[in-house]
Amino acid sequence: MKKQIFPVLLLVFFAVEAAAILIFTFHDPGGLQDAVCVNEAVQSVQKDWDTIETHKNRTDLDYVLLDMQENLLFKTKAGLSESINSAVTHMDTILDIKKDGAPVGKIIIYNSSRETFQMWKRAVCTVLLTVALLQCAVCIYWHIWLNHTIINPFKKLKGFAERIAGGNLDIPLTMDKGNLFGAFTESFDIMRAELKRARLAEEKANASKKELVAKLSHDIKTPVASIKAASEVGAAFTDNEKIRENYTQIIAKTDQINTLVTNLFTATLEELDELTITPEDTMGSELEYLLENADYLHRAKIPEIPDCLLYMDKLRLQQVFDNIFSNSYKYADTKIDISIWNGDSFCCVCIEDYGGGVNKEELPLLKEKFKRGSNTDHTEGAGLGLYISDYFMQKMHGGLTIENGKNGLKVTVMIAFGGTI
Amino acid sequence: MENILLQTEKLSKTFSSGGVLQHVLKNIDLKLYKGDFTVIMGASGAGKSTLLYALSGMDTPSLGTISFRNETISGFSPDELAVFRRKHCGFVFQQIYLIDGMSVMDNVLSAGLLVSKNKKELVKTAKELLSAVGIGEEAWNKFPTQLSGGEAQRVGIVRALINSPEILFADEPTGMLNSKTGLDVLDTLTDFNAKGQSVVMVTHDMRSARRGNRILYLKDGVILGECNLGIYKHGDRERHEKLSAFLTEMGW
Numbered sequence: 197m198k199k200q201i202f203p204v205l206l207l208v209f210f211a212v213e214a215a216a217i218l219i220f221t222f223h224d225p226g227g228l229q230d231a232v233c234v235n236e237a238v239q240s241v242q243k244d245w246d247t248i249e250t251h252k253n254r255t256d257l258d259y260v261l262l263d264m265q266e267n268l269l270f271k272t273k274a275g276l277s278e279s280i281n282s283a284v285t286h287m288d289t290i291l292d293i294k295k296d297g298a299p300v301g302k303i304i305i306y307n308s309s310r311e312t313f314q315m316w317k318r319a320v321c322t323v324l325l326t327v328a329l330l331q332c333a334v335c336i337y338w339h340i341w342l343n344h345t346i347i348n349p350f351k352k353l354k355g356f357a358e359r360i361a362g363g364n365l366d367i368p369l370t371m372d373k374g375n376l377f378g379a380f381t382e383s384f385d386i387m388r389a390e391l392k393r394a395r396l397a398e399e400k401a402n403a404s405k406k407e408l409v410a411k412l413s414h415d416i417k418t419p420v421a422s423i424k425a426a427s428e429v430g431a432a433f434t435d436n437e438k439i440r441e442n443y444t445q446i447i448a449k450t451d452q453i454n455t456l457v458t459n460l461f462t463a464t465l466e467e468l469d470e471l472t473i474t475p476e477d478t479m480g481s482e483l484e485y486l487l488e489n490a491d492y493l494h495r496a497k498i499p500e501i502p503d504c505l506l507y508m509d510k511l512r513l514q515q516v517f518d519n520i521f522s523n524s525y526k527y528a529d530t531k532i533d534i535s536i537w538n539g540d541s542f543c544c545v546c547i548e549d550y551g552g553g554v555n556k557e558e559l560p561l562l563k564e565k566f567k568r569g570s571n572t573d574h575t576e577g578a579g580l581g582l583y584i585s586d587y588f589m590q591k592m593h594g595g596l597t598i599e600n601g602k603n604g605l606k607v608t609v610m611i612a613f614g615g616t617i
Numbered sequence: 618m619e620n621i622l623l624q625t626e627k628l629s630k631t632f633s634s635g636g637v638l639q640h641v642l643k644n645i646d647l648k649l650y651k652g653d654f655t656v657i658m659g660a661s662g663a664g665k666s667t668l669l670y671a672l673s674g675m676d677t678p679s680l681g682t683i684s685f686r687n688e689t690i691s692g693f694s695p696d697e698l699a700v701f702r703r704k705h706c707g708f709v710f711q712q713i714y715l716i717d718g719m720s721v722m723d724n725v726l727s728a729g730l731l732v733s734k735n736k737k738e739l740v741k742t743a744k745e746l747l748s749a750v751g752i753g754e755e756a757w758n759k760f761p762t763q764l765s766g767g768e769a770q771r772v773g774i775v776r777a778l779i780n781s782p783e784i785l786f787a788d789e790p791t792g793m794l795n796s797k798t799g800l801d802v803l804d805t806l807t808d809f810n811a812k813g814q815s816v817v818m819v820t821h822d823m824r825s826a827r828r829g830n831r832i833l834y835l836k837d838g839v840i841l842g843e844c845n846l847g848i849y850k851h852g853d854r855e856r857h858e859k860l861s862a863f864l865t866e867m868g869w
Contacts, residue, residue, distance in 0.1 A: 477640045479631070480680065503680045504627035505643050538627065614629070615643025615839040 202338040209331045216323045225316040229289055233257050234305055238291055241303055245295055258306040261293070269301065276306050349381065356384065365392035403472060413457045414580060418522075420457070424450040473591040475509045477614035480543065482510060487534065487545070490517035493525060496532040496547070505614030506543055512588040513611070516596070517547075519581040520607050524549040528604055542594060542610035553600035562598050582607075621686075622784055622815055623649040623672055628681035628691075630667050630838075641667045643838040644681070649784070649817060654810040654849070656829030657819045658864070663835040665819040666788055672817065673706050673786045674698040703732050707777030707785040709806075711792040713769045715761035721747070721772050722757045729779040739779065746775040750805045767798025771805055778809065785809070787818040791825055803828050807849055827860055834867040842867055 237255045244251040248261065253272045260278055261270040268278050277283035280302065283290050289305040356369045369385040424447055431443035483501050491498075524532055528551025535546045554562065563586040586596045593612040600606065630642040641664045649655055649672070657665045670676040672683065674690055677698075683691040690701055702708075715724050722743060729739040747757060750771040761769055770790060777785055787806065791799035807828050810816050820826055832844040844863035846856050 477643060479638075502627070503682065505629045505631075505640055505680060613627070613644045614640060615645075615837070 202334055202341070205334045206331060209327045209334070212327045213324055213331075216320050216327070220317075220320040223316075225312050228309070229305065229307070230257075234289060234291070237305065238293065238303055241293055242295065245293060245300060258308070260304045260306075262302045262304065264299065264301060266302070272306075277304050280304070353381065353384070356388075360388060360391070365395060409460060410584075413460045416457050417454060420450050420453050473509050473512050473588060475507050475512075475592040475612075477505050478508050478510060480504045480506050482506075482508075483536070483543075483545065483611075486510065486514050486517050489514060490521040491532065492521075495521075495524070495530070496534045498534055499536055501536060502538045502543060504538060504543060507612040507614045507616065508592050508594075509588075512592065513609075516585040516588050516609060519585050520547050520609070523581060524551070524605070527551055530604065533603075538613075539610070541616065542612055545609045545611065546606060547609070548601040548606040549604040551604040553605045556600065559598055559600065563596065585609075620650050620652075621648050622651045623647075624684045625672070625678075626682045626684075628668075628671060628678050628683060630664070630671055630676070631679040641838050642671065642678070645838075645840060647672075647833070647840065649815070650831075651783070651815050652810075652813055653831050654807070654816045654818070654829040655831045655833065656826045657817065657833050657835055658821060658826055658869075659835035660821065660869075664838040665821075665835050668835065669786055669788055669817065669819045673708065673784075674702050675708075703780065705783045707780070707782035709770070709773050709777050709785065709787040709790045711789040713761075713766075713773045713793075715769055715772060715776075717761050720758045720760060721752065721764070724761065724772060725776045725779050728776045732780045742781075743775065743779060746778055747772070749808070750775055751801070765798060766794045767801045770794060770798070770802045774802070774805055774809070778814070784815045784817060787816060789820055789822075790818065791820070791822065799825075810849075823860065823864065827857060832860065832863065834864070834869075836867070 233255045234257065237253070237257050237259055240254050241248075241251065241259075241261060248269050251261075251270055253259070258272040258276055260268065260272075260276045260283075262278075262280075263269055266279055271278065277286050277288050280290060283304040286307055287309075288307045291303050291305070292299040293301040293303055352369065356367075359365075359367055365388055369381055369388065427443045427446040427450070431440050431447070434440050434443070480501050480503060483506070484498055487496070487498050521532070524530075524547070528549035530550035532550075533546075533548045535548075537544055563582050582596070582598065589596045589609060589611075593616075595610040597608045597610070598605065599608075625645050625647045628642055628645040628647070629640060632639045632641060645668065657668060659665050667676070671678050674683075674693070678691050681691065682689050685701070685705065690698065693701060715721075716727065719727065722740070725743045725747065726736070726739055729743065730736070733739055744754075744757075748754075752768060752771055752775070756764065756768065761772070764772065770793075774785075774790075785806075790806070791802050794802060803825055806816055806818070810828075816829075818825065818829065826832055827846070828849050830846050830848060832846060834841045834843065842863070844860065846859060850856070
């Protein structure tokens with residue numbers, strides 16, 4: 197309905213203007229003197245001539261009375277012609293006033309046709325001007341409406357298309373569903389949302405794959421090391437040359453697998469940044485569960501956990517503890533002490549074994565990529581576990597310190613308090 | 618420090634709704650001192666009232682400890698907490714909660730009789746306190762509905778103080794009052810504090826906050842900052858500017 201109202205209104209206004217112009221052109225506004233009125237005025241003047249001072253106008257006409265010497269005797273209002281000359285110029289009606297058949301004076305009856313015409317002209321102009329103004333208002337409003345419903349949505353669509361082309365799928369296309377392009381733009385936005393969803397899903401799948409490869413690469417080494425160790429034992433104890441040869445071949449293949457896995461892990465590690473770490477405020481009591489999970493050989497006694505909120509990603513912190521405990525199992529293979537306390541800025545979890553620790557000079561290097569202590573030569577490992585753990589802790593606004601304790605290697609995991617980030 | 622009345626360590630309060638945990642207070646370490654007028658400010662939802670209720674033993678914390686004069690109250694049973702509140706705490710709420718069917722005097726005495734059986738002494742204290750807050754004798758037998766909002770809140774303050782609590786907790790005490798009556802109530806609290814009464818008040822009104830000598834700003838369950846304003850003096854322009862600057866810094 198709103199779409200048709202503007203042209204309909206404009207047509208109506210055009211019709212009114214045309215009608216006003218036609219009426220103005222062809223209509224006669226009148227202006228002829230009314231003979232009956234004129235006669236009545238003359239008669240009344242003639243009747244009152246002797247007492248002209250008390251004469252009263254009994255008609256709708258305006259007039260002036262002069263004597264034969266053109267002296268003013270009477271006038272109905274100011275601004276009328278008061279001499280014969282000015283009456284002729286003004287095209288007024290001039291008649292004689294007779295008394296007993298002889299002219300005694302003149303009556304000049306005012307010609308109002310010009311005034312009538314002026315009034316008529318003013319009325320038509322007012323109508324035309326009003327309609328023109330209304331037309332302008334309708335045009336302005338129509339322009340605004342067109343801008344709002346067509347031009348601006350088009351501009352928005354243009355910007356939206358540019359953003360989509362540039363790969364920015366985050367900004368939705370908000371449009372009033374009621375406008376001309378409502379359904380159209382909604383479809384566009386659905387398309388954007390679908391594209392975004394697909395892209396996120398793809399990114400997530402890729403990240404998961406990389407994460408899985410990184411984790412598997414690291415974890416695969418342990419069983420491969422066991423196979424190698426078992427094969428070495430088998431080769432040492434067998435008398436059968438053929439079987440020994442088979443064992444040797446297995447050992448060579450495990451070395452090959454180790455190399456390949458290290459290469460695979462290195463490639464994946466470059467994209468460590470893409471691992472998602474989403475820390476959040478978590479009850480401190482969760483630590484107990486994480487530590488119990490990590491210490492699957494039950495080498496440690498878990499102390500009382502301080503009552504506080506901690507800022508952590510449970511999954512990643514579990515991986516950190518898993519790594520520290522598996523390192524201890526591999527390299528020290530002793531009982532483990534755990535102590536937990538609240539520091540100024542962190543909740544500290546200290547895990548210490550009885551393996552004697554590492555050389556002091558090597559301590560700063562342990563958190564670096566592919567660096568291992570010199571006393572770990574006979575144990576399989578990639579030198580990446582502590583590097584990843586340190587990375588995870590930093591991302592959780594915490595930290596990881598490694599030092600030689602009283603009895604062995606002491607790793608302290610510092611977890612940020614909840615509410616401080 | 619012997620001056621410490623209340624102390625919290627890693628105080629946290631977590632609510633669970635539909636399996637989703639909402640941590641309203643997070644690891645709050647706080648000390649409240651005797652004689653202080655402590656004001657807790659913050660936006661709606663910052664955890665102000667939750668903190669007040671935890672501090673006063675009206676609610677129990679999810680994590681952390683609260684100590685009152687070196688005695689840990691966070692492990693108290695509900696009954697023990699009720700006794701603790703009666704003996705040591707006074708409460709003034711935004712909703713005044715006077716009992717409509719009891720006179721002003723009876724409302725005040727009802728709280729006193731929970732702790733003391735010496736009615737004569739209680740009546741004497743009540744009269745002194747009521748007079749001190751400007752509630753004249755003619756109003757003592759009136760019912761709460763016959764009082765103005767400001768008068769009712771002042772009676773509420775007297776009821777909170779009848780047992781001479783060591784700490785008075787006020788949760789938006791002027792929230793329901795108009796400007797004039799609100800000022801009367803603030804003057805009452807300021808006067809009692811000047812006489813040594815420790816007050817902890819929650820507010821999000823700057824005019825009320827100016828009365829405190831210590832302002833704590835709470836945001837997202839954490840004390841973001843605090844400001845010490847010193848003893849309240851009426852018309853202290855510098856105090857107002859200091860508070861404004863502090864609140865601006867806190868993102869008020």
